[in-house]
Amino acid sequence: MLSAPTPSRPVEEPTHDRAVGALLGAVAAAALVGAPTALAHRFTAAALAPGTPGRDEAALLAHLTRTALTATAPATNPPTALTTTAAAPPLTPANGPDAGVADPVHRAWVGVLGSLVLTATAPATQPELEHTTTNDPLGASWQALTRTPQPAHDPAQSSFACTHLVEAVWSAYHARGDLAAMYTGALAGARWGCSALPLQALRRLSEHTDPHALTSAALVALQGPHPDRWPQRPIRDRPEQRLPPFAVPHPLDPQVLLGNLDYLRTHPGSVDAAVSLCRTHPGDAPHLAGPDWVRVWLHDTPGKNSNLHFTLDEAAAAVAGLRAEGKRVLLHCWAGASRTPAVAARYASAALGAPPLASMTTLIHAVGGHLDNPTLSRAVAELSGLELPDPAAVLFPQGIPPRRPELRKVKVSG
Structure with missing residues (x-):
């Protein structure tokens, strides 16, 4: 038995x-x-x-x-x-x-x-x-x-x-x-x-x-084996778990799309490469060649990333590297609301010379995202030598903007 x-x-x-x-x-x-x-x-x-x-x-x-x-x-x-x-x-x-x-x-x-x-x-x-x-x-x-x-x-x-x-x-x-x-x-x-x-x-x-x-x-x-769970099975692949496919251009580089996992799954011809910030499965992007699909170990829970600064910096550098090769890139996580704007802000700062805090504000607005995990924005700031003890107060002094409609009914990680 x-x-x-x-x-x-x-x-x-x-x-x-x-x-x-x-x-x-x-x-x-x-x-x-x-x-x-x-x-x-x-x-x-x-x-x-x-x-x-x-x-x-x-x-x-x-x-x-x-x-x-x-x-x-x-x-x-x-x-x-x-x-x-x-x-x-x-x-x-x-x-x-x-x-x-x-x-x-x-x-x-x-x-x-x-x-x-x-x-x-x-x-x-x-x-x-x-x-x-x-x-x-x-x-x-x-x-x-x-x-x-x-x-x-x-x-x-x-x-x-x-x-x-x-x-x-x-x-x-x-x-x-x-x-x-x-x-x-x-x-x-x-x-x-x-x-x-x-x-x-x-x-x-x-x-x-x-x-x-x-x-x-x-x-x-x-x-041990768990055929019903990741990594042996894709995450959130049942119809009731899916989100509407979502992607918007990076405000400072329109050849970088900021989106969610379901956009990766449903728009195979829209980009040349992807940087995935959430758990993925080969079935999510069979259309991408191996070197064009960068998969990053990054969680959207405070305290759960052992090498947070390094991981954010590497992910942003991967976007920059793919862009230097002339590729149109999808930068995404599951919802495209938390990890995605954080890495997009680091990319804007490190590769495009944009101010990191203003970039974070702009990018969270752009994706209809949130600050449920403030460690991400703090780490992005610290990579530029800045302290950000209260991200919400500094980035959104008038109050955090509303999330995208599909993210408002339930608490989701980004």
């Missing part, structure tokens, strides 16, 4: 970000350093069809990563038991993510990755990984993760702590090559989350690999 699925945890919990970061981070690292695509292909094939890895190093990495993710999923604990560092139970040889892995170096590496997914913290020491052979990519990844300095977090100076991920990957690559970079991408992705992966690297990856397939594989490994 089939076992019952593991209880699902809210997708906004940081463990989900980090689990996807672990699996996607390995191949994003390969794209970042320009590794042969065959490595990414072999890793992806092993990640999507788990089995005995044999002697292939890329397949072994996929196997070890999936082992860690599967073992961190609680079979009987309540869904909230592993969502914070404080709540995580102690890992022991009997219940830790490395249980059942025979090779001591492999077991140590799996244990580190499992700890990172659960707590965003690596063990203080790991002797098995400190004393590997010279060319061992597992030891190199541990050393790159723990010895690469973490940048200061200063958004106004375009300095983000989570760029430690990229610096660690390059450190491993220069020390031990492609495989070490991929192992480091998995560990650093588990530390910082997929929201810390450079979107340009994900664009290069998507030339030959579907990021959604690995996202789905990571979350199924973590929480």
Whole structure:
């Protein structure tokens, strides 16, 4: 008899970000350093069809990563038991993510990755990984993760702590090559989350690999299969959940449309590319080539974005990059009312030289949006070195304008 699925945890919990970061981070690292695509292909094939890895190093990495993710999923604990560092139970040889892995170096590496997914913290020491052979990519990844300095977090100076991920990957690559970079991408992705992966690297990856397939594989490994939920099924696809398709031109760049998910689904010929700020599924935009569809891990709930400033800045840079290629771009989230104007304002400020606060006001007006999540507008301001303690009072001193009609009856995220 089939076992019952593991209880699902809210997708906004940081463990989900980090689990996807672990699996996607390995191949994003390969794209970042320009590794042969065959490595990414072999890793992806092993990640999507788990089995005995044999002697292939890329397949072994996929196997070890999936082992860690599967073992961190609680079979009987309540869904909230592993969502914070404080709540995580102690890992022991009997219940830790490395249980059942025979090779001591492999077991140590799996244990580190499992700890990172659960707590965003690596063990203080790991002797098995400190004393590997010279060319061992597992030891190199541990050393790159723990010895690469973490940048200061200063958004106004375009300095983000989570760029430690990229610096660690390059450190491993220069020390031990492609495989070490991929192992480091998995560990650093588990530390910082997929929201810390450079979107340009994900664009290069998507030339030959579907990021959604690995996202789905990571979350199924973590929480078990749920065919009725994202990522295995599109979000809000039932008729009663749909919104009227909506899009308006960006006031400062009419070749950027600001819209919602249902516009992406129903207007395939209206744009050349899309930057999606909400959860999506391959069925939402089968008309777009991989590099022309940038999918961003960004939630519309205060406190649920582990790398908020970096993510907003990367999303805006992705819009600018696509526009520099001459593409007409749809920038959207589910409703097009909160995340969309925030990233559009950052794009206006960073790429077009517009004042950030005035842009935010204009863009919320333009989309009939809201300020239910003030952390977004605060982060946009902070990226320009501005403080915005009370966004509503500063941006709308006469009162927040009404939402679009279809958004007024129920509280929706944007």
